[in-house]
Amino acid sequence: MSQPYVHQTPNRIRVRSDFIQQHPSRVETLIGQLEQIPGIKQIQHRRYAGSVAIQFDSRAISAAALLETLESNGWMEQSERRDVVHHALHLGAKTLLKGIAVTALKRTLGGSLLSTVAAMAR
16 A cells, blocks of 8 residues: 555545554554544544544534644554565666666677776776
8 A cells, every 4th residue: 555545525534544554553542532522423444454434523623633633643654665665676677777788788899898898887
């Protein structure tokens, strides 16, 4: 999932994120606190989907205030898994391109000239 998803309609906010899925006790704690706020009508938590839907009365609490609360509690954090995958793909592509370049140079320049160029580049 990695990128948090927020869907907002009048009187309803739905958030999906890795944080919700990976920190169930922290999410449950905040849900308990949110349920005590006047204007919160219903909260549905789907742990394995990493999803929480909050129905509320916009006359009692604003969507902006709810979103700020969720964000300040980490629900909108991006997953580090994406960064690891992105880094691995970047390194893999870089290695592949280097291999293609070296192969092209070997075919074009020949082995001995390529060894000289490689030694100079180091």
